[in-house]
Structures are given as C-alpha cells and as structure tokens.
Amino acid sequence: MSLLELADISAGYGSFQALFNVSLSVEEGETLAIIGANGAGKSTLLKTIAGLLRTAAEKVRFDGRPIGDLPAFERVSLGIALVPEGRWIFPSLSVHENLLVGAHSRRTGAWTTDKVYELFPLLGRIRDHQASSLSGGEQQTLAIGRGLMSNPRLLLLDEVSLGLAPIVVAELYRAIPAIAASGTTVLVVEQDIGQALKVADRVACLLEGSVALQGLAGEITREQISRAYFGM
Ligand code: ATP
Numbered sequence: 626m627s628l629l630e631l632a633d634i635s636a637g638y639g640s641f642q643a644l645f646n647v648s649l650s651v652e653e654g655e656t657l658a659i660i661g662a663n664g665a666g667k668s669t670l671l672k673t674i675a676g677l678l679r680t681a682a683e684k685v686r687f688d689g690r691p692i693g694d695l696p697a698f699e700r701v702s703l704g705i706a707l708v709p710e711g712r713w714i715f716p717s718l719s720v721h722e723n724l725l726v727g728a729h730s731r732r733t734g735a736w737t738t739d740k741v742y743e744l745f746p747l748l749g750r751i752r753d754h755q756a757s758s759l760s761g762g763e764q765q766t767l768a769i770g771r772g773l774m775s776n777p778r779l780l781l782l783d784e785v786s787l788g789l790a791p792i793v794v795a796e797l798y799r800a801i802p803a804i805a806a807s808g809t810t811v812l813v814v815e816q817d818i819g820q821a822l823k824v825a826d827r828v829a830c831l832l833e834g835s836v837a838l839q840g841l842a843g844e845i846t847r848e849q850i851s852r853a854y855f856g857m
Contacts, residue, residue: 626688647666654808659815660815660818660821660830674707682694708780710814716756720754729775738774747766761788761789765785766796769782780811781812830854
C-alpha cells in the first residue's frame with residue numbers, strides 16, 4: 626500500500642478548473658518531485674493533499690485511510706505537513722517560537738528543536754531573532770524547520786527555491802536527503818528541473834492540470850521532461 630494515493634482528482638477555484646483527473650501515488654520513504662511550468666497546477670495539488678482544498682473522502686488516501694474531506698489541521702495530526710509557497714511564518718515571534726508553533730500537533734517523533742538546529746545550524750545561531758528581521762533564505766529555512774516540528778510522515782514542500790539566491794537554494798536542498806533519511810517521505814514542488822532531479826527518486830510532471838509524465842528520476846530523459854514540461 627502506498628503512503629499517499631490520489632485517485633482521479635479534479636480541483637479548482639470557483640468555476641476555474643486547475644486539475645483534471647490527476648491520479649498519483651507516493652511510496653513511504655521516497656522523495657517525489659512534482660515539476661511543471663507556472664500555472665500547471667502544482668500548488669493546487671499540494672493544497673488538495675494538505676486539505677486547503679477538499680475533495681470526496683476516498684479520492685485522497687493516506688496510509689489507506691480516506692482523508693479527502695478532512696480539514697487541514699486534522700491532516701497535520703495524521704502526519705501531513707505543508708511548507709507553503711510564501712512561507713507564512715509568524716513575523717512577531719522569534720525563530721525558536723516559530724519552531725515551537727510547528728509542534729502544536731503534539732505528534733511525537735524524531736524532530737525536536739535541537740534536531741532542527743542540528744540540520745540547519747543557521748537557525749540555531751539566530752534562534753532569538755524576531756522572524757520579521759530574517760532574510761528570504763532564513764525565512765524559508767525556518768518554514769521547513771517548522772514543518773518538521775510536526776513530525777510529519779509526509780512533508781510537502783512548495784517551491785522552496787522561489788526567489789532565493791542559488792547558493793541558498795543549494796543549502797536548502799542539501800537538507801532534503803537528510804530529512805528523507807530520518808524516515809520522512811518528501812514531496813517537493815519545483816520549477817527548477819535540475820534541482821528536482823538531484824534530490825528526487827521519482828518525478829511527476831504536470832502540464833495544464835494533468836499528469837504528463839511520471840517515472841524514476843534516473844530513468845526519464847531530459848527530452849521526455851522537456852516535452853512534458855512544455856507540452857511539445
Ligand atoms: P506556480 O508555479 O505559478 O505556483 P502552479 O503549478 O503551482 O504554478 P497553481 O498555483 O496550482 O499552479 O495554479 C493553477 C491554476 O489555478 C493557475 O491558472 C492559477 O492562476 C489558478 N489559481 C491558483 N490559485 C487560484 C486562486 N486562489 N483563485 C483562482 N485561481 C487560482
């Protein structure tokens with residue numbers, strides 16, 4: 626049984642449909658990258674998994690359990706954490722306090738503030754700084770750390786690299802194998818194909834709301850990806 630199974634998902638906003646019959650599964654322990662151009666529906670797919678958008682219960686199964694109709698906070702309790710695009714950290718709280726907020730689900734597991742500081746020494750050095758004073762890269766690092774504090778079985782990362790300098794992006798991506806090694810299944814949404822292929826076991830490409838390609842990162846070719854990405 627897959628950790629996450631999406632069956633025939635269609636979703637959108639009002640009369641606008643962003644996803645068309647998407648079926649996809651994520652195996653426990655793997656890192657799956659969802660790639661695709663601007664507007665392909667990647668964020669919408671993550672919202673459907675995290676519960677910001679709802680579907681019929683059985684269209685989203687987590688560890689075999691139908692959860693498509695559950696609100697986001699209940700999915701956090703089950704072990705699904707979303708690090709959204711835009712980061713959504715609390716500006717008036719310190720770095721350390723932001724991490725503690727991430728632990729509100731009270732799920733137990735390997736991740737504690739100490740473990741997060743070990744993974745991201747940068748955060749340890751600025752733990753008492755107010756979050757509003759952080760750079761974009763620091764905020765993104767904090768958002769990932771906060772996601773880990775809920776001890777997720779499935780961590781959803783939305784466009785980690787957006788707007789960040791390449792060196793910062795490389796630093797953040799270095800952490801992903803360590804997160805995976807801790808037993809957390811990781812789903813990354815990424816526009817940067819090279820970056821995605823480096824960390825992912827498997828890749829799925831969305832094109833205009835449909836899955837245009839999926840396969841093992843080591844087996845699909847650049848040409849297949851370009852076709853699926855640009856719809857050629
Ligand atoms: P991006 O890289 O731009 O985030 P994406 O692949 O994540 O792209 P989505 O954000 O899922 O794409 O958007 C898919 C489509 O849904 C786009 O056409 C977008 O304009 C539309 N869309 C996204 N959010 C909303 C919203 N809140 N209301 C209306 N339409 C939306």
